[in-house]
Amino acid sequence: xxxxxxxxxLMFACTLSLTKGLCAPADSSARPATLxxxxxxxxxxxxxxxxxxxxxxVYTGNYWKAPLFAGIAATSxxxxxxxxxxxxxxxxxxxxxxxxxxNAAMTNLLLRRREAFRDNxxxxxxxxxxxxxxxxxxxxVGAELYSFDTGEDLSISLGxxxxxxxxxxxxxxW
Numbered sequence: 001x002x003x004x005x006x007x008x009x010l011m012f013a014c015t016l017s018l019t020k021g022l023c024a025p026a027d028s029s030a031r032p033a034t035l036x037x038x039x040x041x042x043x044x045x046x047x048x049x050x051x052x053x054x055x056x057x058v059y060t061g062n063y064w065k066a067p068l069f070a071g072i073a074a075t076s077x078x079x080x081x082x083x084x085x086x087x088x089x090x091x092x093x094x095x096x097x098x099x100x101x102x103n104a105a106m107t108n109l110l111l112r113r114r115e116a117f118r119d120n121x122x123x124x125x126x127x128x129x130x131x132x133x134x135x136x137x138x139x140x141v142g143a144e145l146y147s148f149d150t151g152e153d154l155s156i157s158l159g160x161x162x163x164x165x166x167x168x169x170x171x172x173x174w
Contacts, residue, residue, distance in 0.1 A: 040143040044143075049138075049139035057135070060139060061146065079124040083118075
């Protein structure tokens with residue numbers, strides 16, 4: 001019960017931090033005179049992403065990534081529990097076959113079936129944890145680069161050079 005309260009509290013905190021920008025005062029005199037680029041907190045992005053994969057991406061404005069992380073995490077979690085249930089059933093069948101003295105071919109088939117479910121369960125768990133880690137790292141990077149200037153001052157292109165040959169052109173202006 002305590003862990004449920006912690007998760008609900010973290011989700012509430014993430015929701016508050018997501019809506020903080022929507023509740024800003026409308027008075028223009030409350031804003032600073034200098035034009036600053038908006039920023040996002042890396043800690044909040046990581047916490048949101050650890051509460052639910054994809055929530056950190058929503059916080060940083062990368063909306064298209066959220067369903068990818070959430071979908072992969074949900075699918076791998078479902079597959080983990082499904083393969084775990086199948087593994088338990090196959091293990092019981094194998095143990096019963098050993099206890100009753102079933103022929104070697106059938107016992108070998110049940111053993112391979114049990115091992116296949118175990119391997120798939122373990123693989124689903126690994127995919128789940130890798131997805132969680134990648135979602136947190138991506139949320140951190142998204143928060144760090146939220147205010148990164150992607151203007152026309154720096155550009156790179158592939159095209160013909162003045163001599164007519166294909167080249168990589170790098171242009172810096174300031």
